[in-house]
Amino acid sequence: MIRLGVIGTNWITDRFISAALSSGQYHLTAVYSRTQEKAAEFASKYGKVECFDSLDELANSDVIDVVYIASPNSLHAPQAKVFINAGKHVIGEKPLASNITEVQELVDLAAEKQVLLFEAMKATYVPNFEVIKKALPKLGRIRKAYFSYCQYSSRYQKYLNGENPNTFNPEFSNGSLMDIGVYPLSSAIALFGEPSSMTAQGTMLDSGVDAHGTLVLHYQDCDVTVAHSKVSDGVIPSEIQGENGTLLIDFISECHGVKLYRRDEPVVELTVEQDENAMRYEAEEFARLYHTGAVNHEGLLRTQIVSAITTQARSIIGVRYPADEI
Incomplete structure (x- = not known):
């Protein structure tokens, strides 16, 4: 144990x-x-x-x-x-x-x-994320992907009331991109690797953090759009578009559902059953790495790529943390 x-x-x-x-x-x-x-x-x-x-x-x-x-x-x-x-x-x-x-x-x-x-x-360790990875070849050449995680923060009203909750305070290295934007961004990097370039946009709050924004990751054959927001709710699924078909993904941070749409073919439900607590799978993956002694593991590279992108994106948007000054 x-x-x-x-x-x-x-x-x-x-x-x-x-x-x-x-x-x-x-x-x-x-x-x-x-x-x-x-x-x-x-x-x-x-x-x-x-x-x-x-x-x-x-x-x-x-x-x-x-x-x-x-x-x-x-x-x-x-x-x-x-x-x-x-x-x-x-x-x-x-x-x-x-x-x-x-x-x-x-x-x-x-x-x-x-x-x-x-x-x-958690987004990259749930069973349905593995389903997505295995289904990518069925799409043919990937051309477009749109990953969205937009969720109205329960703390936003406090911010509007003049309070300064942690979630909207740069002192705590927070904001939309770092709070929830990292979920779809990490999923994109896990699926497609490091992009050749990136563009970023964000709307700032007076507190000094981003309320919402968009990243576009540029690859040789495709672009991946990552949308995130702490001040509005999103209800549409995410998707990956290829020349032969499209994957539709419900709630990208936990991958609640996956459907395959191929041209002139019936829709295929690919969803597998997952534990209600999606964090179980990250706990299990850590345990596997721990027991096998895998100190140098794939997740570390993904973490570094994602952090490099969020650091660059924040610089473009204008979000600065005290930790950036050290």
Whole structure:
């Protein structure tokens, strides 16, 4: 069993713990929060779990093998460094870090310490994503793809009311692209690799982050459009267009459904059943890498490409984080 510690006491941490435990490969052994009281309150529903309010103490303890980091985006990289330096494996919530410089530092440090570094990008590990990859040859030469993830933020009204929630605050390395745009972008990179060039557009909020935007990834034979928004809801599916057919993908961040449309042929339903908690598959993939000792794995390259693109896109749009100034 993999002994799991977690940083973060929010809903996404609960969801990852549930996913990890359901895989049958993890045992929750530690919870970190800024106060012992908050850590104990969160841990109480999981039985006997050690609680920490010191990152260094947790990192240097002998109660965990791996830490799952679900703190605000700006803290992902500095917290990951603490654990990598202590020889612990790291699962970092997306995005793994604020920019490509931080990502590269983590990758290099993990290689030096020979620990497993893994970005929790659920979109690319669910079974229906594998269905998409296997179906691509049926489309013929790929010409166009449109990946969209637009979701009106539950925190947007607070922002409009004059508050400054984390999700719209550059201090926490947030905004539309880094919060939800990384899902369709990561899917595009996992399917098509690194583009030859990229264009980016975004609409800024007064707080200094992007409200919504669009990336276009340019390849030799095709363009991939990535649309994202935190201030509007999207209801249309994503699609991949080839000369012989088109794949329709429902909810690209979890791939709820996949359909194949080929010219002059009946529509083919390709969807396979998935766990309701899509995070289970990223937990299972980490466990596979952990047990096989695969420190240098495919996901790291994808993380680096995505981070390089988001760093460049933010520079074009005008989104700057404190982490960019270091």
